[in-house]
Amino acid sequence: MAGRELDEFEEQMRREGFQALDSPSHRLPRPAAVGPTGRRPQLGGAAQTTRPSTSPTASSPGQVAGAGEAAARARLDELGVERQGLHEESARLTASLSALNERLQAQQAQLAEAGAALADALARVTALETDLAAAHVAASGAKEAARAHAQSRSALETELRAVKTERNAADLRLLLRRRGLADEALQVRALEGLLHARPAATATAIFRGDHQALRSELERTALVCEGADCQPMGKDTPVIRVAPADCECCGGSDIRRAFGAFVAACRAAGMARVTIVGGSPSYRDKLRSLGRELAQGLALEVVQQERPGEGKRAQAITGLVVIWGATEVDHSTTGHYRGAGDRTIAVHHRGIAGMLSQVSQKL
Numbered sequence: 382m383a384g385r386e387l388d389e390f391e392e393q394m395r396r397e398g399f400q401a402l403d404s405p406s407h408r409l410p411r412p413a414a415v416g417p418t419g420r421r422p423q424l425g426g427a428a429q430t431t432r433p434s435t436s437p438t439a440s441s442p443g444q445v446a447g448a449g450e451a452a453a454r455a456r457l458d459e460l461g462v463e464r465q466g467l468h469e470e471s472a473r474l475t476a477s478l479s480a481l482n483e484r485l486q487a488q489q490a491q492l493a494e495a496g497a498a499l500a501d502a503l504a505r506v507t508a509l510e511t512d513l514a515a516a517h518v519a520a521s522g523a524k525e526a527a528r529a530h531a532q533s534r535s536a537l538e539t540e541l542r543a544v545k546t547e548r549n550a551a552d553l554r555l556l557l558r559r560r561g562l563a564d565e566a567l568q569v570r571a572l573e574g575l576l577h578a579r580p581a582a583t584a585t586a587i588f589r590g591d592h593q594a595l596r597s598e599l600e601r602t603a604l605v606c607e608g609a610d611c612q613p614m615g616k617d618t619p620v621i622r623v624a625p626a627d628c629e630c631c632g633g634s635d636i637r638r639a640f641g642a643f644v645a646a647c648r649a650a651g652m653a654r655v656t657i658v659g660g661s662p663s664y665r666d667k668l669r670s671l672g673r674e675l676a677q678g679l680a681l682e683v684v685q686q687e688r689p690g691e692g693k694r695a696q697a698i699t700g701l702v703v704i705w706g707a708t709e710v711d712h713s714t715t716g717h718y719r720g721a722g723d724r725t726i727a728v729h730h731r732g733i734a735g736m737l738s739q740v741s742q743k744l
Contacts, residue, residue: 603620606623629733642737653700654698660683662685684718702725705736726744
């Protein structure tokens, strides 16, 4: 078949819709051009002399065209199948892309919410940091104020302790003077005697500034001379040696003679019973001893502390009642006896001889 005829056949095939034939892989082989020798070169080999084909299997131009059309249709069918597969794959990819877009939009919305929350959290963190810085500044100021307050308080406490110490010392000196210890040497000896006889109670009263307890301890002290009749009977009584004129028992006079004068004065006044309220323990013991020895029928009773039913006993008392108020005595006890008996005499002299002499004079 001549080359022009092949071109016309392919053009007709393209017009009838077989565009696939235009592809290089389906393009029909073209006859080689006639060379100078008048022969066409053989396809895929050396040039050969053109001979009429006498083989029974040789194809005619119609057969070649039919084979090409069948191949083209087969190729078109393959391409159609591939195109359908591509359409289906495209549909699947489109659906997947749509789902991915939806997920992306949801994640973008979540990301936007997270960004807003993060911005809010950052704002709160900034505000908290600002508050924390202000709190640190305030705490630093408070610490400085607390330190200054502690220093001021420490100084005030030191000053207060000094004032208390001075006041306690002044109160202690006043308490000792009221006990009859005007001389500083006697005050020191009295405290030494108390610390020796009753160390725990005396030290506690001094260190705590318990003047009531210390006064009670001082009342136990006996300020006596060397006279045998003036010595306290109790072994635990602190003794402070003084001159006879300062002795609380005799006062420089004969205590036995003073007690005898007291007994005589009571008899002359018609008082057969005498109740003495007050006095320190050692002086009460001394009065009881003198009464047992020299009372000569005079009933003598000494009362110092209130007992159950004290008011009824006070109302039942007869005779003379002596309120010895300058010595250790509970005022709740003396209150029961101030209107008791046939007669009441209050004496503020501390010494035994002085008290007896005052009662004798008042009778």
